[in-house]
Amino acid sequence: MDRPALETGPLTPAEIRADLTRSGLNLIGQALSIFDADLRLAVANRQYQAMFDLPEALTLPGASFEDTIRFLVLRGEYGPQNDPEAAVALRVAQARTFQPHYFERQRADGRWITVEGAPLTQGGWVTVYTDITDAKQQEALLRARSEELSEQVLLNAERLAAANRQLAATNAALSEAQRILTRTEARTRQVTEMVPAHIAHMDGQFRYTFSNRRLPSIFPGAAGQIVGLTLEQALGPATCATLQPYMARALSGDPQVFEITHPTSGRRIRIALTPDREGQGAYILSTDVSAEVQAREALVHAGKRSLAAQLTSGMAHDFGNLLTIILGLQARLASRIEAGELPAAASEDVQATLAAARRGAALLDRLARISAPREPSLEPTDLGALLADLATLSRPSLSEGVTLDLQVQPWPPALLLDPGALQDSLLNLILNANAAIRPPGRITLSAARSGDWLELVVRDTGPGFSPEALTRATEPFFTTKKGQGSGLGLAMVYDLTKLVDGTLRLENHPGGAQVTLRLPWRPVARQMVLLVEDDDLIRAQVRDMLTGLGHAVIEAASLSEARALADLPGLTVILSDIQLGDGLGLDLDAPLPVILMTSLPPGAPLRARAAGPVLTKPFTAARLAATLAEAR
Structure with missing residues (x-):
C-alpha cells in the first residue's frame, strides 16, 4: 500500500496526493476498504489488514473481493461452513447488489465488530469495520454487576446502544447521499445553463419551479431569476396571452410543439411542452430558431423567385422587342396626328397605347430586378434626410384626402444602410398603402431603434391584409389588385430586406395594415x-x-x-x-x-x-x- 522502497526520484503531484490520502486513512481508528464496480480493491488502510490479519497480496489495489472472502471463509472467519464455495458465492452475489448495510457480528476469535457499507455513485462501495468488543464487554459487565436493575432495563439499554450505533451509520450514509445529490444537482445545473436554450418547469398554477436561467437569451428583456414567478410576471401580458392556451393543454396531458414570434424582439421561438404527469406541471424547452426560419423562408422564396426568372427570361427578350416596335409605331401615329394626317380623336387611343407599352417596359425592368442577383450597396446614410426626401417624393402620388405622417427619432450622424434599396422599399409600401385606403385616410411612417435593430413601420387606415395576403404577399406575382398590380412589389421589398440581413413582418392592427422592416442597427463610426x-x-x-x-x-x-x-x-x-x-x-x-x-x-x-x-x-x-x- 506504500510507495515501493526501491523507487527513486522526486514524487509527482499525483503521488504526493496519494501518499497524503494513505496517511490520512491510516490514522483512522477503524478498518476501511473500498472496492470498485468490478469487485477489485481500490483503497484500504493498515487497520483493514491488521483487523483481519490479511496477507499483503489481498491489501494491494486490484485484489479480488472473491479471493479475500474465500481466504476469510477458509480461515473460519464466518464459523464452520458445510459448503465453503457456496458461502463465498453468496457473499459475492450480495456484494454485487451494492446495497447500503449495517450489522454487528461476533468473529471466530470472540471479538465483536460492526460492518457499515455504503454504495458509491462511481460504482462499488466503501465499508468501515469498527471493533466494538470493549462496548460489548461493558454491556456484559453492567449486566453482571447490576442485579438491582430489572431485566427489562438492561435489555432496553443494550437495544439503545445498538440502535445508536446503527443510527450513527445511517446518518453517515445519509450525509454521503446528500453530498452526492448536492454535487449531482450542481453539475446538472451547470450543464443546463450551458445549453443555448431555456429549460424550465412550471406547475399547475403557471408558476415557474425550475429554470436554467437562460430565459433572457431567448426572450430579450425577460427576467433572469424567474423561479417563483408566474408566466405573466416573467414574460409580460402579451406573450403570456399567446402561450397560456398551449400551456393549459400541456397541463391537461397533451404535449405541445409550436412556434411564436416574440412581439418585442421579433425573434422566432420554438417551444416544446412535455407534461409532468407526476408533478402536475409541464417541462418547457424554448429555443431561438430565427436563423433557421429565415433560412427556410429564404430558400422557399428563392425557389419561387428562380421559377419566376425561368418563366420570364425566355420571353423577356422577345417581349422587349415587341414593346420597342409598339412604342415606335405609336410615336409615328402621334406625329401623323399632329400633322393632321389622322383625325385628332385618335390621339387618346395612341396615348393610352403608349402608356400601356411603357408600363410593360417598367414591368420588364422589375422582373429583371427580382430575378437577377443583386449586391447590397451599404454606405453612410443620413436616415432623417432620406425619409424627408422620401416623403417629398411620395406625397404628390397619394390620393386626394390621404396624408402621410412621419414619426422619426433623432439619429446618429450616419447609419450604414443601402439608401437606394431602402427608399425603393418604403416607397413601394407607401404606394401599396395608398392603393388600399378609401379616402380620407392616413399613412404613418415611423422609424425607431429597437435593441440591435432599426425598426421602420408603415401603417395605414385601410381594411388590412386578408388572411391569404398575410401568408402569400411576398410571393412573386401574387396581387390583390385584380389585374392592376404586377405582384412584384412586396416580393422586391422582401428580397431587398433579406439582402441586408433584415426581416419583414406583415400584420394587421386595429385600424388597418402594418408592415415592419427590421434592419441591423449599424451606426457609422468614423475610423x-x-x-x-x-x-x-x-x-x-x-x-x-x-x-x-x-x-x-x-x-x-x-x-x-x-x-x-x-x-x-x-x-x-x-x-x-x-x-x-x-x-x-x-x-x-x-x-x-x-x-x-x-x-x-x-x-x-x-x-x-x-x-x-x-x-x-x-x-x-x-x-x-x-x-x-x-x-x-
Whole structure:
C-alpha cells in the first residue's frame, strides 16, 4: 500500500496526493476498504489488514473481493461452513447488489465488530469495520454487576446502544447521499445553463419551479431569476396571452410543439411542452430558431423567385422587342396626328397605347430586378434626410384626402444602410398603402431603434391584409389588385430586406395594415484605418472604398512599414493583406483589431491561421463596411 522502497526520484503531484490520502486513512481508528464496480480493491488502510490479519497480496489495489472472502471463509472467519464455495458465492452475489448495510457480528476469535457499507455513485462501495468488543464487554459487565436493575432495563439499554450505533451509520450514509445529490444537482445545473436554450418547469398554477436561467437569451428583456414567478410576471401580458392556451393543454396531458414570434424582439421561438404527469406541471424547452426560419423562408422564396426568372427570361427578350416596335409605331401615329394626317380623336387611343407599352417596359425592368442577383450597396446614410426626401417624393402620388405622417427619432450622424434599396422599399409600401385606403385616410411612417435593430413601420387606415395576403404577399406575382398590380412589389421589398440581413413582418392592427422592416442597427463610426497592401492598384481601390465610407486612411506598402506605423495615435483598425512582399499580415502584432484580406479560398492553411475576420478578394464596399462595423 506504500510507495515501493526501491523507487527513486522526486514524487509527482499525483503521488504526493496519494501518499497524503494513505496517511490520512491510516490514522483512522477503524478498518476501511473500498472496492470498485468490478469487485477489485481500490483503497484500504493498515487497520483493514491488521483487523483481519490479511496477507499483503489481498491489501494491494486490484485484489479480488472473491479471493479475500474465500481466504476469510477458509480461515473460519464466518464459523464452520458445510459448503465453503457456496458461502463465498453468496457473499459475492450480495456484494454485487451494492446495497447500503449495517450489522454487528461476533468473529471466530470472540471479538465483536460492526460492518457499515455504503454504495458509491462511481460504482462499488466503501465499508468501515469498527471493533466494538470493549462496548460489548461493558454491556456484559453492567449486566453482571447490576442485579438491582430489572431485566427489562438492561435489555432496553443494550437495544439503545445498538440502535445508536446503527443510527450513527445511517446518518453517515445519509450525509454521503446528500453530498452526492448536492454535487449531482450542481453539475446538472451547470450543464443546463450551458445549453443555448431555456429549460424550465412550471406547475399547475403557471408558476415557474425550475429554470436554467437562460430565459433572457431567448426572450430579450425577460427576467433572469424567474423561479417563483408566474408566466405573466416573467414574460409580460402579451406573450403570456399567446402561450397560456398551449400551456393549459400541456397541463391537461397533451404535449405541445409550436412556434411564436416574440412581439418585442421579433425573434422566432420554438417551444416544446412535455407534461409532468407526476408533478402536475409541464417541462418547457424554448429555443431561438430565427436563423433557421429565415433560412427556410429564404430558400422557399428563392425557389419561387428562380421559377419566376425561368418563366420570364425566355420571353423577356422577345417581349422587349415587341414593346420597342409598339412604342415606335405609336410615336409615328402621334406625329401623323399632329400633322393632321389622322383625325385628332385618335390621339387618346395612341396615348393610352403608349402608356400601356411603357408600363410593360417598367414591368420588364422589375422582373429583371427580382430575378437577377443583386449586391447590397451599404454606405453612410443620413436616415432623417432620406425619409424627408422620401416623403417629398411620395406625397404628390397619394390620393386626394390621404396624408402621410412621419414619426422619426433623432439619429446618429450616419447609419450604414443601402439608401437606394431602402427608399425603393418604403416607397413601394407607401404606394401599396395608398392603393388600399378609401379616402380620407392616413399613412404613418415611423422609424425607431429597437435593441440591435432599426425598426421602420408603415401603417395605414385601410381594411388590412386578408388572411391569404398575410401568408402569400411576398410571393412573386401574387396581387390583390385584380389585374392592376404586377405582384412584384412586396416580393422586391422582401428580397431587398433579406439582402441586408433584415426581416419583414406583415400584420394587421386595429385600424388597418402594418408592415415592419427590421434592419441591423449599424451606426457609422468614423475610423482611422491603417491599410497595408503591397499592390499599388489594389491599395488605391481599397483606399477609395474606405474614404467613400467616410473613414480616414493611412497607407503602408509592406509589413515593415506597417509595423512602424501601427502605434500611431488615433488608429482604430488595421486592414492588411495576408501575403505581403516582406512577410505575412498574420504577423502584425498590434493592440488593435486586425482585418485581413486574401484571394486564398476558405480552408487554405494561411487563411485558417487568422484569428479575426477575413475578407475574400475581390469584395464590395458594402462587405467592407459591414466587416469594419463588426470589428469595432
